[in-house]
Every structure is written in structure tokens, then in C-alpha cells.
Amino acid sequence: MNEPLRANTLRADTPGVETLWVDTAFSYVEVPLRLRDTKTARGAAPGNITCCVIDVLRATSTIAAAMGNGCAGIYPCASPDAARELAASLRAEHGNDAVLLGGEKDAKPIEGFDGGNSPREYTKERIGGRRLVFSSTNGTRTLDAVKDCRAIFTAAFANITAVANRLADELKKEPSRALLIACSGRQGGYTEEDTVVAGDIISKLTSLIGEIELSDTSAAALEISKAADSDSAAMLRNCRWGRYLTTLGLGEDIEFCGKTDWTIIVPEMKDGVIQGA
């Protein structure tokens, strides 16, 4: 028989016990709803909530790669037009060569952009020391949706253990002890791949922190990750978006996004700019 879902949890209102509250949004559209629920569960307004954004295929894998290769800062933009405008003003300030404009629309390159959304594009030679203005269909919208949270990190398989460790450190010192895991999903809906990463992070936090109270969506994410193929690249290859990327000839990106813990970079967004630590 399976273990009960909340074997390691206590109720948040248990007197004298400071549990960690973990909520999960399956897409950027759900973020306001989950923030409201966290407020009800913990009385924590967005300004007190720690957040972890996931878009493993491919935005947060690309962010991990670019930051790991010495990018001077990623500027996520919620639309290609906003990205063009911001790139123009950063170029006027820092020079043309100091700024790259990257991203995708429905996984395809955007006209006039310097790069797409392949983590393999942002090598040391290309991105080292330069700024990246970045727009993606779901990932950067999610970053926009969580922008009022107190601390915002991004995670992928590339850096999952480093991010979980950093979240545990942050949450141990944070009095509200509330975490929102924001999966980007697709077009406002659920995706398997982001949910599996979310569940893996929850599982790591359970070992690192101990008593955790899970929202129903977090309990679901944990169960889905336990049932998923333990070969991350295979899971990515077989999920719906992975199959679509394969039809576009992007199979190598999927293998890249499936590699686990190859960097200890922890990207953090502050005042709209992602830096790595």
C-alpha cells in the first residue's frame, strides 16, 4: 500500500509548530489564485512568500545555462514587443554588443531576435559578460505573475538540488515560511514536465526541512513525480511538449534539459533582473 500523502505533515494551525507551507500553481494563470490560498492558509501576502518558477522545457533550463555561463543578467519580458523595447534602451545605455535579445514564440525563433530559447545557444563565448533580454511564451509570463513575491528563484533539472538547498536555507530563516512553486505550464494549463520538477523539489524539501504542510496541488505534484520515469530525459522526450519540440528538430535540447545537477547556479530575480549566485 502507498504511504499516506501527508505522512510528513502537520496542520499549519498546530499550536507552537512552525510548519512550512508549500503551494503549487500548475500554470501562470493559476498564480493569483494560489497566492490568495496561501494568504488564507498562512496570512502571508505576496511580499512575504518565497517563490520558485519552473519551465523545464525550456525557459528555466535556458536561464540556468545562460547564468551558469557568466551572463551579466537576464531581463525577462512578458512579450516580444516589451523585450524589443527594453533591449533598445539597454543598448542605448550599455552599447549594442553588451546586450542580446533572445526568446521564442511557440518554441520558434522570433523575427529580429539574436537568439532563441535553446539552452545550448547560450555558451560562455556567446553570453559571458553580456546581458540577455528574454521573452518566452509561458516562462517569462510566469516570472511576471510572481513578481511581487519576496524572493524569486528559477529551477530546472540542471540546478534542482542547488535550488532546493537554497530554498531550504531561505525558508528556515523566513518567519512566514510560505513557498509557492509556480509551474509555467502551457497556455494556462497543466504540463507533466514542470509538475515532475515541482514534485522532486517538494521531496527534497521534505528531507531538508522536515515538517511540511502541502496544499492539494503540492500533494498531487509529489505523487506525480514519484510515478514519473526516473530517467528525466526520457520523461521529457515523452511528454506532450517534448514530442512537439522533437517534431521541430529540437531533440538535442530535450536531452540537455534532462541532464540533472550539472550546475550549482541558483538564478534569483530581483527588481525584474535575474542574477546568478
Ligand code: MLT
Ligand atoms: C515557454 O516559455 O513556453 C517555453 O520555454 C517554450 C519553449 O521554447 O520550449
